[in-house]
Amino acid sequence: MHSAESLADFAHTLVAWYRVNARKLPWRETTDPYRILVSETMLQQTRVETVIPYYHRFVEAYPNAVALADAAEDDVMKLWEGLGYYRRARNLHRAMQVVRDAYGGEIPDDAEAVRALPGVGPYTAGAVMSIAFNRPQPAVDGNVLRVMARFLSITHPVDLPATKRTITDAVDLAIHTEEPRLLTQALMELGALVCVPRRPRCEMCPVASACLGRQQGTAPELPLKTAKKARRKVTVVALWIERDGALLAERRADDGLLAGMWQLPMVELPDDPPYSRDQLYLAARTRLHKLAFGNTIEEDVSSVAEKPAAVDFVIAAEARHVFTHLEWRVVVVRPVGYHQVHIATQSDDAMWVPRGELSKLVWPKVYQTLLSQLLHGLLVL
Structure with missing residues (x-):
């Protein structure tokens, strides 16, 4: 010294x-x-x-x-x-x-x-x-x-x-x-x-x-540091729900990760195993059902392995984002025929946003990337 x-x-x-x-x-x-x-x-x-x-x-x-x-x-x-x-x-x-x-x-x-x-x-x-x-x-x-x-x-x-x-x-x-x-x-x-x-x-x-x-x-x-814990991995299934040129968006909670920012309606799945397409669609269907009816379908996403492929959803985009202690895999899923389901959500925490006004909201970077790709036609909806 x-x-x-x-x-x-x-x-x-x-x-x-x-x-x-x-x-x-x-x-x-x-x-x-x-x-x-x-x-x-x-x-x-x-x-x-x-x-x-x-x-x-x-x-x-x-x-x-x-x-x-x-x-x-x-x-x-x-x-x-x-x-x-x-x-x-x-x-x-x-x-x-x-x-x-x-x-x-x-x-x-x-x-x-x-x-x-x-x-x-x-x-x-x-x-x-x-x-x-x-x-x-x-x-x-x-x-x-x-x-x-x-x-x-x-x-x-x-x-x-x-x-x-x-x-x-x-x-x-x-x-x-x-x-x-x-x-x-x-x-x-x-x-x-x-x-x-x-x-x-x-x-x-x-x-x-x-x-x-x-x-x-x-x-x-030098310097030496203690070994870091492996980042926790999470799969996020996000819903692309559009009506009359407006997209359904929701605000995250006022505390915690990305507090107060906007996102697509989503459901978070634990860990990041290789979820099957059917499991992703089930998660999307569960979230959509809650938006429409205020409750969830009583099914366990992790248990759905051999169900027939769903025909009412398509995967529109996917991206990954790394936080300090967390890694997100965000899969954007588009419901097909969702216009048949009544979704009247409009509040401080969820609203229909015209495509041209999406940029006025504060989106996490991973959603900025996905929205840019989807809205500019780099991925076909």
């Missing part, structure tokens, strides 16, 4: 490097805590190149905390559409409502108050406090964990709380020796440009001579 003195040298060298090599990014042109918080929220699990146009559009539409707080949630979600991890947008919206109501529309210069805002974790709070307010508050994300695990040659998994604490303590020592906003961004920049996940560019690193991971030859293998 490096001494406090060597961490001070590390910080000084890294900031000097950053002053020369920092990329020009729009959120680096301001110290406005609102804009820093917007950018840091967008950048979570998303590439910088993807975020830039979203950031510009977002701060143009909502230039300050009050403007965002006063906006309708659906409008905020629509502007966020395509960035993914939509809980971030919802939490950011709620956080600015707290800022408006409790702090007069100004993000407080107080670490505990910022940390208490909806959706703000230790890293984001540290980034806002150090970059916007220039406070010596560590901001430790995946980039920083990787940089410091290599520099300090930490061979314990970085996703363990004790390891994160060790790294945070080291960053805390370093950040008290340099201008906080510069060191925070320098650590991020080193991780993004030089100390990259695979094949670190040690020959370009300004602190390579003091890096224990490089000296010991372990840098490429």
